[in-house]
Structures are given as C-alpha cells and as structure tokens.
Amino acid sequence: MAAAGSAVGLGNIWKFPYIAGENGGGAFLIIYLVCVLLFGMPLLMTEFLIGKRSGKSAFGAFRELNGNGRWQWLSWLCMLTALLIMGFYFIVTGWCFNYLFEAVRNTFSGMSTEALTAHFSAVASDTPRMIAFSLLPMVLTAAVVWFDVNKGIERLSKILMPLLLGMMLLMVGRVLMLDGSNVGMQFFFRADFSAITPRVVMEAMGQCFFSLSIGMGALITYGAYMPKNQNVAATSVQVIVLDTLVAILAGVIIFPAVFAFGFNPAEGPQLVFVVLPAILQQMSLTWVSSVLFFALLCVAALTSTISLMEVMVAFICEASGALGQRKNGQPRRALSRQKSVMITSAVVGVLLVLCVLSMTGKADWLTIRGYNLFECFDDMTACVMMPLAALGMAVFVGWNLPKDGGRGVLNPSQGVKRWVGKAYIFALRWIVPLAIVIIFLNSLGVL
Numbered sequence: 435m436a437a438a439g440s441a442v443g444l445g446n447i448w449k450f451p452y453i454a455g456e457n458g459g460g461a462f463l464i465i466y467l468v469c470v471l472l473f474g475m476p477l478l479m480t481e482f483l484i485g486k487r488s489g490k491s492a493f494g495a496f497r498e499l500n501g502n503g504r505w506q507w508l509s510w511l512c513m514l515t516a517l518l519i520m521g522f523y524f525i526v527t528g529w530c531f532n533y534l535f536e537a538v539r540n541t542f543s544g545m546s547t548e549a550l551t552a553h554f555s556a557v558a559s560d561t562p563r564m565i566a567f568s569l570l571p572m573v574l575t576a577a578v579v580w581f582d583v584n585k586g587i588e589r590l591s592k593i594l595m596p597l598l599l600g601m602m603l604l605m606v607g608r609v610l611m612l613d614g615s616n617v618g619m620q621f622f623f624r625a626d627f628s629a630i631t632p633r634v635v636m637e638a639m640g641q642c643f644f645s646l647s648i649g650m651g652a653l654i655t656y657g658a659y660m661p662k663n664q665n666v667a668a669t670s671v672q673v674i675v676l677d678t679l680v681a682i683l684a685g686v687i688i689f690p691a692v693f694a695f696g697f698n699p700a701e702g703p704q705l706v707f708v709v710l711p712a713i714l715q716q717m718s719l720t721w722v723s724s725v726l727f728f729a730l731l732c733v734a735a736l737t738s739t740i741s742l743m744e745v746m747v748a749f750i751c752e753a754s755g756a757l758g759q760r761k762n763g764q765p766r767r768a769l770s771r772q773k774s775v776m777i778t779s780a781v782v783g784v785l786l787v788l789c790v791l792s793m794t795g796k797a798d799w800l801t802i803r804g805y806n807l808f809e810c811f812d813d814m815t816a817c818v819m820m821p822l823a824a825l826g827m828a829v830f831v832g833w834n835l836p837k838d839g840g841r842g843v844l845n846p847s848q849g850v851k852r853w854v855g856k857a858y859i860f861a862l863r864w865i866v867p868l869a870i871v872i873i874f875l876n877s878l879g880v881l
C-alpha cells in the first residue's frame with residue numbers, strides 16, 4: 435500500500451489528463467496502457483527485488499550487487515532525477531495546497547469557465563505566493579522524512595487512498611450526468627491514431643515511468659522493507675492496477691467536464707486546476723466536497739513527495755559514509771539522517787525558488803531555449819532520465835550481475851509461478867531495453 439501511495443499521486447490526477455488532452459485522448463490512452471504492460475511489470479519487479487535482496491536503498495543496493503563499482507553511476511542518476519522531479523513536483527503540490535485553502539474560503543463559487551482560467555493564471559504568476567506554497571509541502575515532507583516515520587505512511591495510505599478513490603467515483607457519477615459529457619467520453623475512449631507521433635510515444639513512455647514511480651530507485655527502498663515471504667509479482671500487479679485505475683478515473687472525471695463546460699482539452703499543466711473547481715461546484719455539499727477532495731489530493735501528493743525525498747536523503751546518508759576516507763585512513767562517518775534532510779531541503783528549496791522565478795517570468799536567464807525550468811525538469815526527467823536509468827537497471831540486472839551473490843535478484847521465488855519468473859527475465863533482458871532504445875531512436879528521427 436505504501437508503494438501504491440508513492441505511485442498514486444499528481445502523476446495520475448494532474449499529469450495524465452493534461453498530457454492525454456494534449457496528445458489526442460484515446461490514442462494516447464492505448465499507447466500508455468501498452469507502455470504500462472511492457473515496462474511497468476518487469477521494472478517494478480526489478481526495483482522491488484533489488485531492494486528486497488540487498489535490504490538497502492539505491493546507493494547501497496547497487497554497491498552491494500555490482501562488485502566492481504562500474505554501475506554506481508546509476509545511483510547518482512537516480513538521485514539527480516529525484517532532485518529534479520522535486521524541483522517541479524512541489525510546485526504542483528503547492529497549487530494543490532493553494533486550492534485547498536481557497537476551497538476552505540469558498541473562493542470559487544459562481545466563477546465562470548473564463549474566470550477559473552484567469553484565476554489559475556493569477557495564482558501561478560504570483561511569485562511570493564507560489565514560493566510560499568511550494569515551500570510549505572516541502573517542509574511537511576521534510577518533517578516526515580526527518581522523523582523517519584515512513585512506516586506510518588503505510589497506515590495513512592490504507593485509510594486515505596480508498597477515501598480518495600471513493601470521492602473520485604462520486605465525481606465520475608456527477609460528471610456523467612452533465613449535458614454533453616458524452617463528447618468527452620468519446621474524446622477519451624475513441625482512438626484517433628492520426629495524432630500519434632514518435633514524440634507522443636516517448637511522452638507516453640515517460641508518463642508510465644513517472645506515474646508508476648519507476649526508473650529512479652524509489653521503490654528499491656520499499657523493496658528493502660518487504661517481508662521475505664512477500665510475493666513480488668503479485669505486489670507489482672496490485673500497484674499497477676491501482677495506479678492505472680486512478681489515472682483512468684481522473685480521465686473519466688476531467689474530459690467529460692472539459693467538453694461540457696467548454697474548456698480546452700489541450701490546456702496544458704493548468705488543465706485539472708481549472709476544471710476541478712468547476713466540477714466541484716456542481717457536487718452536492720459543495721463546500722465539504724471541495725475541501726475533502728483537495729485535502730485528499732494534497733495527501734496523495736505528499737505520499738509521493740515523501741518517497742521522492744527519501745531517495746535523496748538515503749543517498750546522501752549512504753554515500754557520505756561510503757565515499758572516500760578521512761586523512762588518517764579511518765572510514766568517514768555517514769552523515770546523520772537529520773543532516774541529510776537539511777542538505778536536501780536546502781538544495782530543493784533553492785531549486786524551487788529558481789523554478790518559480792523562471793515560471794513567473796521574473797528571470798529570463800532561467801529559461802532553456804524558451805522553456806522555463808518547470809517544463810525542462812518535467813520533460814527531462816520523464817522522457818530522458820528515467821528511461822535511461824530504467825535501461826541501465828534492465829541491462830545491469832538482466833545481463834551484468836555477478837554470478838555469485840547477485841543473481842538471486844533474477845529469481846523472484848517466494849510464491850511466484852515458474853513461468854512468471856521466466857517471462858520476467860525475458861522481458862527484462864530483451865523487451866525493456868529494446869523498446870526503450872527503439873522509442874528513443876524513433877523520437878530522435880533516426881529510425
């Protein structure tokens with residue numbers, strides 16, 4: 435449930451609808467589902483197994499498994515990916531918190547479609563407000579990681595995720611009663627493949643990595659906490675089903691409403707933030723529904739940010755103890771968890787401020803080829819860094835593990851049927867690396 439809590443987050447409710455909306459709806463959904471099947475299952479199992487086998491998080495796990503240190507770059511890549519994701523994820527979480535506060539104050543009542551769109555722009559371009567609202571969830575996350583209460587996440591996830599699901603089901607019911615909702619359903623479920631370009635396939639792959647939290651070692655840590663007799667294949671299936679269900683539900687809520695209220699499906703990152711308040715205004719007990727929904731959204735975001743920050747904190751702890759020696763030849767003492775949280779928060783905090791400045795147009799030098807840092811971080815991590823780390827993990831675990839010791843990772847025994855184990859190895863060795871390379875080359879126009 436904790437892994438599902440990490441997977442289910444803004445990736446499902448915010449990012450999935452907006453990318454699907456930009457890329458033609460139904461056809462994107464199909465390609466996304468294919469990616470989930472191709473990459474999700476083998477890579478989730480791999481990360482869980484690496485963690486379960488080594489009992490460590492990314493840095494220590496790669497060290498323990500590889501013997502010669504040649505694959506250590508993977509853990510650096512994972513850490514850097516976590517850092518950049520945090521650099522934009524907290525900003526979106528900040529939007530959620532902002533909307534939660536506004537829901538409490540009942541700001542949205544009576545706002546028209548245009549007013550909601552204008553309202554989001556006003557919020558997102560208000561520099562001090564955005565800085566405050568993205569630092570708030572960061573501080574909350576740091577507090578959880580600081581006290582190492584991650585095991586409490588499991589309990590939290592068990593109660594709040596079903597609640598979020600229930601709330602979403604109610605919203606589906608309401609949205610489907612709107613006049614004109616069928617246009618949105620057709621947009622989301624009827625595949626028009628003419629909109630599909632190599633670039634779109636790449637985005638679908640990136641979204642699959644992002645949504646399932648794979649390709650940056652976050653789930654290695656969760657694997658390390660698994661009891662020895664846990665069935666890794668079954669757990670992976672559960673995480674995938676739940677995560678995909680929430681993404682599809684989000685689509686079924688957003689798109690009918692987009693068309694019924696006259697929004698633009700290709701609105702971009704603000705899509706759900708302009709559409710959701712419009713839907714919530716239509717729910718009975720509007721105030722309660724709005725506050726409850728945005729509160730649950732904030733919690734869903736926080737269970738994800740905790741797993742992101744944990745990657746970097748654990749990395750700093752483990753790496754600081756393992757790298758180099760002191761002058762007198764003694765091994766260095768690892769930094770404490772608390773120091774590591776402080777370093778992480780400081781770095782992420784600076785990154786967030788820069789990112790906000792670049793988004794609100796306060797700093798033109800903080801853009802890369804016309805894209806602001808938010809867009810760069812989002813795109814770079816999903817479309818380049820996570821697929822690259824996943825490729826690395828697939829090759830490393832599938833082909834390069836030392837015969838002694840390491841090979842156990844490839845054997846997900848414990849209750850897993852033999853054919854499943856065989857299919858897993860085949861997928862990891864062949865399908866995952868080949869598919870990633872093909873999608874890369876294709877989007878670069880090489881194929």
Ligand code: TRP
Binds near residue numbers: 446519643646649739
């Ligand atoms: N999967 C989360 C979401 O959908 C985001 C996330 C949390 C993540 N932890 C991660 C993505 C680790 C990649 C890796 O919102």
